Amino acid sequence: MLGQEGADGCCPGLLTAPLAEDQAVELARVFKALGDPVRLRLLSMIASRAGGEVCVCDLTPAFDLSQPTISHHLKLLREAGLIASERRGTWVYYRLLPETTDRLAGILTRPAGQPLPEPVEAPS
Amino acid sequence: MLGQEGADGCCPGLLTAPLAEDQAVELARVFKALGDPVRLRLLSMIASRAGGEVCVCDLTPAFDLSQPTISHHLKLLREAGLIASERRGTWVYYRLLPETTDRLAGILTRPAGQPLPEPVEAPS
DNA sequence: ACCTTGTATCGAAATCGATCGATACAAGGG
């Protein structure tokens, strides 16, 4: 799980405190999954679907890519915890895992009062 | 600029509507910049700094990487619109560009009432 | 002018990632 936080409601960081290496590695995995246009489109197609689920058979023909390639991208999104899949009969359905996108949104949200920049003279 | 939106306040998408290819390419560039542990740590060190600015000379020694490598990562973050740099005398200072992280946070935030999943039988 | 220190750019080496065709696996229908 993504960087777990205490009980104080919101966001351990990125914008508030230096990230520890382990947390950075973990977080980077998720962002990396979002760092590809095909996966972003897949995710948005899945997330915006009315019923909350999409059949792979509806996703594949929307791209100019081979079926194995789409399958591979879906796997990366799944491994990043962004989506989940379920097989029903012949077909496999994917759905959004909102906890993960929620968490990312929180991580990227800065706290209310950010102190204003006031230049320093000389460092170290 | 990241996917521009009308005047209705919030978030064209990712989670609400299928992303167009151009928007996806643009967005992916930013997420890709976040998809590396070193860059995430750099960004968090810059963003969480009290004065709003950090000297490169304070960032470099925090990593087990060569100075050119850190410089390269900073360049990628800058090209993604996440940070900006300014030279003052011998030193170069980096600061967060909050508009970009704000926008990402918005893009990852889903609208209040997400319709509940209701399974379908057979697709196409 | 020169030297020193901080930062960026330039190749080059090694690793990673996207993509494909071939193939395996899953499930339902004759």
Next chain:
DNA sequence: CCCTTGTATCGATCGATTTCGATACAAGGT
């Protein structure tokens, strides 16, 4: 049972990314 259709995995290829040492550029001090 075999055949068909949907999906996943495998292995290979090729371009992108990370990293380095070497070097160039910037600015201040002597």
